[in-house]
Amino acid sequence: MPEQPRLVGRSSSHYTRLARLFAEELGIAYAFEPVHDLASRDPADYAGNPALKLPVLVLPEGPVFGTENICRTLAALAGEPFRVLWTEQLPDLRARNAQELVWHGMGAQVQMVFGMQVAGLPAQNVYFAKAADGFRHALAWLDANLESVLKGLPPRDLSLLETSLFCLLEHLGFRDTLTLAPYHHLAAFAAAWRERPASQRTAYAFDVAMPG
Structure with a gap:
């Protein structure tokens, strides 16, 4: 079974919610991993994003930075031809x-x-x-x-x-x-x-x- 995408973000973030809505609307199963300390300056706490920003979509082939980038990636992963x-x-x-x-x-x-x-x-x-x-x-x-x-x-x-x-x-x-x-x-x-x-x-x- 292929590894499930992992979305790293915050439930209080509108950028994270946008990515989550795309996943939900497109029917893509994913694991959600919240980040609790926004004051952190360690890229490791942001799934390796060097810009220290959320959300990040973690795929087997690597991380995807940026909300719109994530949404486009999710659309490409969708199993049906969504418009x-x-x-x-x-x-x-x-x-x-x-x-x-x-x-x-x-x-x-x-x-x-x-x-x-x-x-x-x-x-x-x-x-x-x-x-x-x-x-x-x-x-x-x-x-x-x-x-x-x-x-x-x-x-x-x-x-x-x-x-x-x-x-x-x-x-x-x-x-x-x-x-x-x-x-x-x-x-x-x-x-x-x-x-x-x-x-x-x-x-x-x-x-x-x-x-x-």
Whole structure:
């Protein structure tokens, strides 16, 4: 029996959840290995990723670094011909802008959470204040354009854009950064995606280290 892929990450991470959602939606069995200490500066704690970042997909032939890289690898491993819509297949400028803003929002949230909640730096610092402003503007743009973007997408079983957007939106409440209340289209989108079995199997949580 071939060795099962191992996904190293955190249940509280939107990047890790994106990879897990792809595995679940594509029907790929995998073992999940949580990393508990994000302050570690040892690449060995990140499955050998020299950038000290998560998630990492560990395959018999070696590790796969980076969320999108992992998602593409999982799609290649899928046993059925799933129609996966990638960024380069998005049909127009608005859809590609939407994906760029989702990536921006995910990065900005890491910046805010790690800087303020983990490192304890002041929210008033212009580094975080500007990140929060840009994040809100990005969410407003996504909310205003979401319906037209989704209507323009070609037939698919799964898309990187929609899956990453859901991971970002769910993370807002989980990490108590920004509220979705002003963004009605985004809130409705997140609520619909929350009903998917794969979403329910990958709900955000804080990993608890086992004693000993």
